[in-house]
Each structure stands twice: as C-alpha cells, then as structure tokens.
Amino acid sequence: MALSILCGEALALGLASGPACIASCGPVLVPSLLTERAGIRSNARYLSVFLGARLLGYLLFAVVAWKVGALVSMPPTSRVFVMGAVNLLLAGMLLWYAWSAKHLCGQACATPKLVKIGAPGSSRTAGAATLGLLTGLSLCPPFVAAGVRAAELGSVALALLFFFCFFVGTTVWFLPFISMGCIARNEAVLTVARMAMALIALYYLLLGITMLIGKNVYGH
C-alpha cells in the first residue's frame, strides 16, 4: 500500500512536472530529432534511445542522491560545478552532433535518397544516448524536487523506484515528439536544425564556463 502511494506520488510529480521537463530538454531534443530521418518509426526509435539514456541518468542520480545524502546536503558550489560540467559536455555534444549532421547531408543531400539523412548508425545512437544521459543529469527544477524526495526515502531501492515512476510520469509528455517524424526532412530542415543546435550549444558553453569560473549569469 505504502509502495503504491509512493509510486503514485512519483508518477503525479512526473506528470505535473512534464511541461518543465519538456522545456528543459526541448533545446537539446528538438533540433537533434530534426536531424533524424523522417518517419514516425525512426523518430520513435531515436526518442526511445534518448529517453532510455535519460532514465539511466535518473537512476544514476537516484543512487548518488540517496548515497551521498543528495542535493539537500550538497554544497551549492559543488552543485554549480556539476551543472557547469554537464553544460559543457552538453555543448560539446551538441556541436559534434551539428557537425556530424553536415557529413550525413554530404552523403545524402546530393542524391535522391534524401530520406537517408540521419540514418541511425552506431554513432547516431550513441549520440542520442549521450544527449539523453546528459539531459537526465541536468539539475532542472522538477528533477531537484524529485531528488530531494528520493533522498528522504528509506533505501536506495525505494529511491530508484521513485525516480523510475517519476520518469514514467514525465515521459508521457515526450510522446508527442514522435510526431516530429511527420515533418519532411530536406536541406532546409536539416540546416535549420544544425544552426539551432550550434546556437544552443554556444549558450550551454557560455553557461558552463560561467558556472565553472564561479560567476552567476544574473548576478550583481
């Protein structure tokens, strides 16, 4: 009974936090999804890998949160350092992704088989997984809320269960992204996605650097 209440609480938190999760992951997910080939199935595959890696990030965080006493006791400087490092990795990954999409275009755009852009090879899967993992480790507000709650639980297994249910709740909000497979892929869409990724990467890069050097973005 207590377990089902816990699951229900985590699920409700996930469902309620969905828009914030989309907002947090959107800058990474949307452009990278646009560099995949068109089609519901291929987009669903990409999203599965992304979300699977994100779940892994959640569970890893759950273990660390519970073991270390979590975010509650983590000094703000350490938290900012972790965030800065994650942002830098995210920026690097996005830049690599934007760059690699160029090569995919070079192979496919000149031929009628335009649909092969972003054909999921091993590197694309690894890319999706890395992006998913990094967004999973980003300390967005709902994630911190879940981390604080998980840290209060009696065992690591309960913390893992809490995060899993939280993940399921948030994932519901990600399902509509599969419909992005309906958007036709051509040079325009690919170029827009790559440019957007580069811009977003620059933002994360700036954010990461400022966090690591100990400056607040909107400090006084």
Place this chain on the structure above:
Amino acid sequence: MATNACTPHFTPASPRGLLRSLLLTLPMAIWSVLMGFHPGTSTDPKALLAAAVTAIFMTVLFFMMMRTGTTYRWRRYFFVTLGVLFPIGFIYNMVLARGTMGIPMEEMIAGRTPFCFLAIPLLIVPAALTRTIVFPGSITASGHAIGVMVGLWLAMTLVLGKGWCAYACFFGGIEEGMAAVPKRAKIRKLDPRWRYGPWAVLLAMVLLSLALFEPAYCTWLCPFKAVTEYVTARNAIGLMQNAIFIVLFAGLVIVLPLLTKKRTQCSFFCPFGAFQSIFNKISIFEIKIDRTRCHSCSVCQNACPNLSLSKESIARGEALMSCMKCGACVDACPRQAAVWHIKGTTINWKPERARLMFLYAAWAMAIMFGGSIIASGLFTIIHFL
C-alpha cells in the same frame, strides 16, 4: 547580361497623370493628417511641426509612388528615415524617463521595459505550455494600448504577410540605408543556406526561452540593443551580453549590408522575420514572375534586398516565402515580368491594381506605426535644435 536580355518596348513602369496621382494620394493625405493630429496630440508647437512634416513627408512619398509607378525607392526613403529616427526618439525618451539607456537585468525580468514586437514569437510556446507570458516588457501597465497594437499588428500581418518587415519594422531601416550606400556589392556570392538563419534563430530562441523562462533573444542576441536599451553591465556577464549586442549590430546591421548591399540582419538572423514569413502563406498579396515574359536575366534576383528570389523560385514563377513585398524586383525587372499579384487571380490580372490595393494597406500601416515614430524622432531633433 541583364540589359542584353531586354527588348526595348518593355518599360519598367508607366508614369501616371498628375491629377490622377493626386486623387489616388488624397486618401493617404487625409490618413496622414488624421494620424498626425488626432485628438490628444500634444499642442506643443515643436510636436505640431514634427507631425506636420511627417504628414507631408508620408503624403509626398505616396504621391511619388502613384506618379512614377515605382515603389521601392520611395518606400526606402521612408524606411531609412524611420530606422534612423527611431533610436533618436527612443533614446531621448529613455534618458528622460530613466536617466540612462542601460536597464538592470532584474528590471528587465520584472517586465519594466518598453514593448517590443520582436519578442512576440518567443512567448507563444511558453504561453501555450505554461499559461504564462514570458515578455520583456510591461503588458499590464498599459495593457489596452499594447493589446490594440498587437491586434493591429495581427490584422495587418494577416493582410500583408511579411509586408510588415518592409513597411513598419523600425529596426530594418538602418541596414537598408547601409545597403544603399555602396554602388556595387563587394561580396556577391552568398551561400543560400544562410537564408535558413532566421528560422534557426527562431527555433533556438523559442526553445531557450521556454527552458530559461526568459526572452532569450532579448537578453542575449538582439543586435538592436546596441541602439535602444542595453543590459546594464555590472559584471562580466553583463559586459559579455553588451559585447554580443554590439558585435551583432556592427556586423549584421553596418558592415555586412555595406559589403553585400543586402539587408543581412533581416535575411540571415531576425527571428521575427522568419515568424512573419509564415503569414505570407495566408496573405492574399504576393509577387509573381510571369514566365512568359521572364528571360531569366537575374536582375530581380540581384535587386532583392532579402535574398527572396532564387533561380529555382524564378523558374517556378514565384518569390520565396521570405519575400517582404518591398517592390525592388518589380521595379528592377526590365520586362515587367515581376508583378504584384492577388492570390486566386490569373497572373496577368491587373498587376497595377494589385499593387495599389497592397500599397493602400501597407502605407496606411506605415503611417500608423512609422509616422508616430518619425514624428517623435523629428520632435527630438527640433527640440535640441
């Protein structure tokens, strides 16, 4: 190459008779006076003088459009004047109200900045998802005025499509003026993929605005912060933000237009322009290329300040989605193959009538939005003189 392709019996535009031109201008003259001297207008002689000069200026330009049958040149006089006078009036009012052009970040986040239409596309997705408007300005303070302005913008946009960017935007004039300075472009070959830039900036900024819950474009990327109100630099980040604004302004609004003779900020960067392009699909007015007359001389393509014509689009007989209907291609075409067109009619259906219908709507908007800004800038100059 272009002139070789022409045949002499096609003239670029046919001048209209004086009386007919005056009659066609009369409604716009009345509209200019109504907009300049509506009830509530300041009775300060300097303000009245500024309003009178503006009304005459707008009326004369419209008359010249009617008389000569050309559009682009006269519209450009207005547009550059608008672009130059906007910062003058704006900065003066800003300094009067606040004592400085700088605005602290917390003031910006609190929404104590003047209304700016560039932020409109950034707030749609956050508003849809969170029912909260992320806006860098006060909506509640003068809600009805902003509501009316947004309503008018939407109505005009539905009618004119991306015409907003050529007849009302008070940011594009400076770069259009810069693009007009050199006789020839130093950089002629531009990678057409840069045309997708505004869409990329729009996508990135909408997503980041949602993630950060702030208008990311206004805080990080707007080139026009350099000539309106900048973020007060109180730390390294503030300095970095201002450096970005200045570099983008210098690069996209000054240097690149001088080198390319194009409106580079509008063509490669402005997210609002991308957003406005969507409405070109709804607007009934468009530019068409009559394939029976076109000799593919590329004069129209070179004349377009916005890279809205490509060889492929000309072959299809149409401008690209980003066309802002400035009329440059129509005026430049030596065979009158580029024409104003109303959707649903045949391509040969009275292009001059289509032009007139478009220009009445566009110029009315120009007087309404741009006229007050020009008058404000003129007032500032007269005040200092």
